[in-house]
Amino acid sequence: MTDYRPDTSGRFGEFGGQFAPETLIPALQELEAAFEVAWSDPGFHAELDALYASFVGRPTPVYHAKRLSQRVGAEVYLKREDLAHTGAHKINNTLGQALLTQRMGKSRVVAETGAGQHGVATATASALLGLECVVYMGAKDIERQALNVYRMRLLGAEVIAVHKGAATLKDAVSEAFRYWVSSVESTHYIIGSVVGPHPFPFIVREFQKIIGTELRQQMSGEPGSFPRPDVIVASVGGGSNAMGIFFPWVRSGVDLVGVEAAGHGLESGAHGASLVAGTPGVLHGSRTYMLQDRDGQVIEAHSVSAGLDYPGSGPEHSYFRDEGLARYVAVTDVEALSAFHEFSRLEGIIPALESAHAVAWVLREAASLKGKTVVINLSGRGDKDVQQVAAMQGDEDA
């Protein structure tokens, strides 16, 4: 198993780094130091592991999806992150960072959210540990994820609508950064994915790699375990669920496939596929593949899934891409919605629209996956998306 770290400048190869304004540098240095101390402290791990076990419900199960397997002609397994408390993998990271917040003596956290899952997970960890919580969310996402907005407010968080730009995840990240710049002495920024300036991509990967670590136990191929996978598939927006499941399997011979949002189609220009169709640049503090024009202005992303509607992805994914350690593909809104419906009927599990992108790729690639053992990281459950999909269906019926 690999266990490498970014270099001293926070880089994975030529990606990553710490492109942050001076105001934030001391806080980033403090965070890195606090993380290093905590991560080598058995007491911190004991506290986090106890919460994972009894609050989150880890390890999350692996499920053999028999009807989907039949449909695809491969043995398809699901890593059930949708069963984690709050309904997605996001809680793995927010609990870890909330504990770090306490250790740094800060009393408030700020977060951005796209689909609302990270916002809910941050609000949950904040309620658990008695921290104040502020969540920035794009106005467009507030509309399409109304249920999660109400959940955050129930949990005591203040949800602030962002009307700038396309009013989606990118704009929410920018506003959360601005809030953090103004309040950095009392506030920690719980970033929701493997993005941002160093040390965020590293820290979030460390908290999320529990997904892949558990899977190595659950699918070791040893007697009493499931067979070893040939292919692991995960959706990629910022890329935390994918990095979480990929990292412990890097260079193990398993084909790692990250599925980005092709939105209306790559040729339409309206998509979120930065690794497939972007170029290297600096977005939100790190050098990574992103959507930009010739002048380096950021191009708005598009996806039916709020969690994949982001013009960049984590720097470590950019590294994986260029080193050939994982490969990245994209599926359209239409394919993802079709998979959302088909998967619900086949398996009795409503997937998050983000995770439905991974399912859609497996359905599309059935021919090349024939006979293989395939794992889909079912990163979240789809309850939050039901209203949006129903409304879209209504439009079609009308």
Add this chain to the structure above:
Amino acid sequence: MTGKERLAALFDSANSQGRAVFMPYLTVGLPDPESSVAMFTAMAEAGADAFEVGFPYSDPLMDGPTIHEAGLAAIQAGTTVAVGFDLVAQIAATTGKPVIVMTYVNPVLAVGIETFVDRLVEAGACALIVSDIAVGETQEITAACSLRGIGYVQFVAPTTGTDRLREIVATDPVFVYGIAELGVTGERRQGSSNLTTLAATLRAVSEVPLVFGVGISNPEQAAAAAAVGDGVIVGSALVRRVLESNTPEDAVTALRSAVKAFASAMTR
């Protein structure tokens, strides 16, 4: 004289006159590329000593709503990076004042660091500020600037400790941009309480000129900054006046009276 030397001379001469240098910030290409140069000429006539010329960026993390809106408007009006450099050349030639270009890092990388600094030289700019990076990620850019006689400006924040301050001044900045208030650019009702502390901390380790910016919205706050610093930057308060004006002529009038008031607050 290199750009860097011109700025150093400006600080010396203002200092000997017992005043601070006034450097208004304005987004280039605002309200549109055609009327942009007139904004700077008006400010020069009203007493500006030098300019911070802001290149518009789609995602300005260090800027509040006013400058963000201005940037989007300028981009909308056709201010590409190439247009920005053209305008910088015109502003520098027409006003004769030192021009400091302020941008975010991604456009610099998109153009290429060396090419970007070459263009600064061609346009007659004196210095460069990159808002969203700090020592640790500035090395390649400062090296390219230093090779071409372009000054580089580093930031110091209320959160910057003494050890880090030493690292910052060791990069030989043409001046240090002192962030008067924690937070992004924008107007504030309250004056800053950090000015004296920041100045004293810097003075303990270096003689490099200190210019205050962020959150300085009126002549009283500017005077307080001028009393302890070598220069003052005002941005959002001026940008807002342009955004609120119905015509470029109105904007020129509004800028002229505002800059006059700020410039007269520079005498210590």
